[in-house]
Amino acid sequence: MAKRISSRLVKKDRLYTYDEAGDLLGITGHTVRAWRSKGLDVMTASKPHFILGAALIAYIESKQIKRSSKGALDEMFCFKCKAHRKPLGAMVDYIPITEVRGNLMGICGHCEGPLHRFTSKAGLGKLSAIYEIAIKGAS
Numbered sequence: 001m002a003k004r005i006s007s008r009l010v011k012k013d014r015l016y017t018y019d020e021a022g023d024l025l026g027i028t029g030h031t032v033r034a035w036r037s038k039g040l041d042v043m044t045a046s047k048p049h050f051i052l053g054a055a056l057i058a059y060i061e062s063k064q065i066k067r068s069s070k071g072a073l074d075e076m077f078c079f080k081c082k083a084h085r086k087p088l089g090a091m092v093d094y095i096p097i098t099e100v101r102g103n104l105m106g107i108c109g110h111c112e113g114p115l116h117r118f119t120s121k122a123g124l125g126k127l128s129a130i131y132e133i134a135i136k137g138a139s
């Protein structure tokens with residue numbers, strides 16, 4: 001996907017077939033069909049299959065967030081957003097896994113879901129310039 005696809009024309013409450021969605025977005029229906037295997041929510045109980053506009057918008061936006069964010073140093077992965085997000089209040093916990101590696105855990109500034117990032121203990125120095133890091137006791 002080279003060009004940026006806009007969800008602007010998609011109506012949240014409308015149902016679209018693959019071809020209708022493709023026409024609207026300026027791509028082929030085949031591409032839209034392929035999105036199904038990549039996580040697009042399709043209503044497959046009926047024939048033809050329908051895609052709710054809201055699902056289409058959510059899919060397109062999640063793609064764009066992924067592409068525009070390579071996971072900067074001050075961002076961590078949110079399992080709920082499925083995207084890299086900044087932690088709420090820039091506050092994170094460091095939970096050691098081994099002597100040299102651990103988990104950074106925070107709260108998503110976007111959805112308040114759990115954020116996660118692996119880091120080395122040596123990398124904490126750099127991260128502490130960005131985050132308020134509470135180091136949890138090793139068990």
Ligand SMILES: [Zn+2]
Pocket residue numbers: 078079080081082085108109110111112113
């Ligand atoms: Zn989130």
